[in-house]
Amino acid sequence: MIDFEEELKKFHPSLEVEDAEEAIYNQDLTDMADLLIKMLDKTKTEEE
Amino acid sequence: MICYKCGCRLSEHDFCTGCGADVGLYKRIMFMSNRFYNDGLEKATVRDLSGAIVSLRQSLKFNKNNIEARNLLGLVYFEMGEVVSALGEWVISKNLRPQKNIADDYIGMIQSNQARLDTINQTIKKYNQALLYCYQDSLDLAVIQLKKVLSYNPKYVCAHQLLALLYIMSEEWEKAHRELEKCRQIDTNNTTTLRYLKEVEHMLMPEEAAKGASPKKAVKENVVRYQSGNETIIQPVNMKESRGVSTLLNLGIGVLIGVALACFLILPGQIQNAKADINSQLRVVSEQSDAKTATIDEQEQTIQKLTDEKEQLSEELSKYQGTDGTLKATDGLMMAVSAYLENPEDIETIAAYLEALDEEEEGEEGSQNKTEAFTALYEDLVEDLREKLVTYYYNAGYASYRADDFEGAIPNLTRAYQYDQTNGDALYNLANSYRRSGDNDKAKELYAEVIDQFPGTEKANRSETYLAEINNAE
Known part of the structure; x- marks a missing residue:
């Protein structure tokens, strides 16, 4: 049986157009490639 | 694919031919990203939009510069009615690759039409308002608001799902089923949609759900199901209507109902119309009478004035008669x-x-x-x-x-x-x-x-x- 209250919690307010800019700026764009490069740089620095 | 260190184009080797950097792992990451992109594209093709979103997000976690994946993610968001999220992805895509980027066209398409942008914004605000009504237990208002939202943006999956949830809570199973079917047409494999649908179908046909597949076949033998627009029509097969006396009886009942309708519905209307006509005519006659009364009053005043003038002239004449004497x-x-x-x-x-x-x-x-x-x-x-x-x-x-x-x-x-x-x-x-x-x-x-x-x-x-x-x- 569906629990209305629990289901309702899964719905979140949508982003409005005015908030889009802020959302874009706050988005974390770090990816696996960035992490790899950082790790390689760090290893190289430690070796030196 | 280019080297993350020097920007040189990479070959089939695990090192960069330009700077000699080890790019084995990097290439694997890129491959993984592409693989997820392909998976997302495949899912989007069969309208498994939720699955496509998961895959494309995964692809971007591996490689944020995967422009195709990002643009496709934006398109999928747009198709699900999440316009702002779509715009966000396209804006980032455009910033990452300013030239020769189809995201530019997508953004232009939305921004060129200010009215459409306003409508989108209004739709989102109404959806948020509806959600607020749900939190405040004003479910009727929420339903009204969601209906408005869906009239503006029929592909808004979240709104369909929320409306279906409200219908489920008010035990309006048919309406909920209809909304969920619309959701499924937009996004075929949405987990929430499928879960709600299962619940609704269970409530609509409990014996079917209990008996499993074999009773379904038996039912299928007795009924014919077909889709008419958004409605599922279930029509019994091999039903023979009795003829003869029952036809005449039905005909008589129909005539009686017709006469009763004429007496109770049409006649009062006719009488009302006749009364209205008489009233309007009476009003016209009354206006004419008033006008004539006003004319008569005016004439009487004129007569009185003339009588006074006559008396005055008579007096003057008598004076003149005195002079004549x-x-x-x-x-x-x-x-x-x-x-x-x-x-x-x-x-x-x-x-x-x-x-x-x-x-x-x-x-x-x-x-x-x-x-x-x-x-x-x-x-x-x-x-x-x-x-x-x-x-x-x-x-x-x-x-x-x-x-x-x-x-x-x-x-x-x-x-x-x-x-x-x-x-x-x-x-x-x-x-x-x-x-x-x-x-x-x-x-x-x-x-x-x-x-x-x-x-x-x-x-x-x-x-x-x-x-x-x-x-x-x-």
């Missing part, structure tokens, strides 16, 4: 003067005109309207003729007296004494005429005047005698 008197005087100028010795004619003038004066209440010139002329004429007039009237009066014609004597003697107050004989004979005609009162008055005006004369002595006789006789 003066003119007539003037004419009489002119005639007398004319006769005098023509023949001064014709005292009889002149006396006749003056008598007529005197009679008119007496009839017109004196000489109040006469001018000074008229009076002066009249007095001058009388002064010139006074002696002759006295002689004429005295002689005529005395002759009549002697002939016992007292009716003729009295006016002549009266005029003789009137023109000459010193003529005692005229007064004495006038008194005798009244006495002998039987008017003792007047005779007594005149005898008294003779005694008073002419004392010590023969006439006064005789007057005393006659006065005593009259008094003794009374």
